[in-house]
Amino acid sequence: MSLPATPTARDRRRWAQYLVDERAEARVYRELAARRSGEERAILLALADAEGRHEAHWLELLGGEPTRLPSPGIGTRMLAWMARRFGSIFVLALAQNAESRSPYDTEPYATARMAADEKVHSEVVRGLAARGRRRLSGTFRAAVFGANDGLVSNLALVMGIGATGVAPQFVLFSGVAGLLAGALSMGAGEFVSVRSQRELLDATQPSADAADALPDLDLDANELALVYRTRGMAEADALARARRVVHAAQTQDPSHPYGPEAADAHDHDVVGGAFGAAASSFLFFASGAIIPVLPWLFGLSGIPAVVIALALVGIALLATGATVGLLSGGPPLRRGLRQLAIGFGAAAVTYALGLVFGVSLA
Known part of the structure; x- marks a missing residue:
């Protein structure tokens, strides 16, 4: 130029x-x-x-x-x-x-x-x-999903029940009950999910017994090549790799890493800890689920309570969506607006259903 x-x-x-x-x-x-x-x-x-x-x-x-x-x-x-x-x-x-x-x-x-x-x-x-x-993804995933689920599910719950025309105390009780039930369910489900995933990863780790047996294997005819073939290597490449590994083990060559390689060391970091994920899911679901209940908790009812609940939840949904966008390298505003649309969409459906049931019960 x-x-x-x-x-x-x-x-x-x-x-x-x-x-x-x-x-x-x-x-x-x-x-x-x-x-x-x-x-x-x-x-x-x-x-x-x-x-x-x-x-x-x-x-x-x-x-x-x-x-x-x-x-x-x-x-x-x-x-x-x-x-x-x-x-x-x-x-x-x-x-x-x-x-x-x-x-x-x-x-x-x-x-x-x-x-x-x-x-x-x-x-x-x-x-x-x-x-x-x-390093963050396991616990962070549980935290974000927990907070978002708490916001959306409890907003939908109180909107739907409030639309039926029941007393404000019943809306408040339903919101608190939804908070506790949802937080316990999320925490328990996250614990089981993460623990099961970690156990599956543990089951894929190569056994130390195979590495201990390497020095006694036949250099030209051994089954170590089958290990590499199960991991997608071609037969000739697997055999050549196996011969190099066995030779390194027999000569105790410290410069050559011998033994079937371990699974990806990052896998457990990505999954996270079961107790940490469960605690994050429980606490963040509860922190999200309490927000739609706050207007009724402070004695408001009717349209003012609904408007304030929607405003508070909208801000929180924008914040969680933007946070996910930042950490994932995506556009924060777009992610925030997507979260907002999903949350308000669910609330609108349950509110409409509440109006229908409120009319039919009247």
């Missing part, structure tokens, strides 16, 4: 904006690195160094440090604020979106290497965010 002979004032303002944004992003990565250790810390510091190279490019074009610099963009400022106050999972999820929307693809003064860096950065940040999501 050919560049203009003389950069304009607008070009220089854009370069200055890039400069402050690169500096702010580098600070975000360094602040995240300060909270991490080992490999993740090294990766984050390497990302900060890469942003520093981009910063140097814009400084060179500007001819040195400008006397006045603009403020970083709103998205970059949000990242910096969250990096100082919250865990890295939210920040990395936002950074993943930011890196994937780099302006350097269409910026004539950015080098091809800088544009390529940003694409790679997006994938690196996605990988770091995925690590955090794996």
Whole structure:
């Protein structure tokens, strides 16, 4: 792409904006690195160094440090604020979106290497965010599902019962009963689900007995190849792999990892703990289910109670949907509006049914 002979004032303002944004992003990565250790810390510091190279490019074009610099963009400022106050999972999820929307693809003064860096950065940040999501996903899944189910089911319950025209005390009692019954059911169901899934994963782990037997196997004729064939390897590849493994075991070669490999070490992290998932599901269902009941709990009834319940639940549904969107790397507003539509749709159906039964009972 050919560049203009003389950069304009607008070009220089854009370069200055890039400069402050690169500096702010580098600070975000360094602040995240300060909270991490080992490999993740090294990766984050390497990302900060890469942003520093981009910063140097814009400084060179500007001819040195400008006397006045603009403020970083709103998205970059949000990242910096969250990096100082919250865990890295939210920040990395936002950074993943930011890196994937780099302006350097269409910026004539950015080098091809800088544009390529940003694409790679997006994938690196996605990988770091995925690590955090794996560690969080089991309990977080139970928490989000629990809160959302509590909001939707109890809103639908109190809307449906309230529409029949019963006394406010009965609506309140029904809401509290729905809260307790639903929270207990969710907690117990989540415990059984997670415990069963972990037991299934344990059953897929290779036995240590097979690894102990490796030194005594025949190098040329052994059944270890069958293990690899059950995992999808072709017969010739499985046999070659088995021979290498047996040879390493017999020679006690410490540089070669021998033995049937274990199942994915991340599997249990993704599933989470049974007690943690059950507790999260119970508590978050209860915290969600109490929100639709609050107007009746404080003595309101009729249309005012319904309007306030809908407003409170709407805010909560938007918040849970946006949180899921942030952590999954998706658009928060769209996820929040989807949650809102589902919750209000269920409430509208039960409210209509309550009106029908209220009329028929009158």
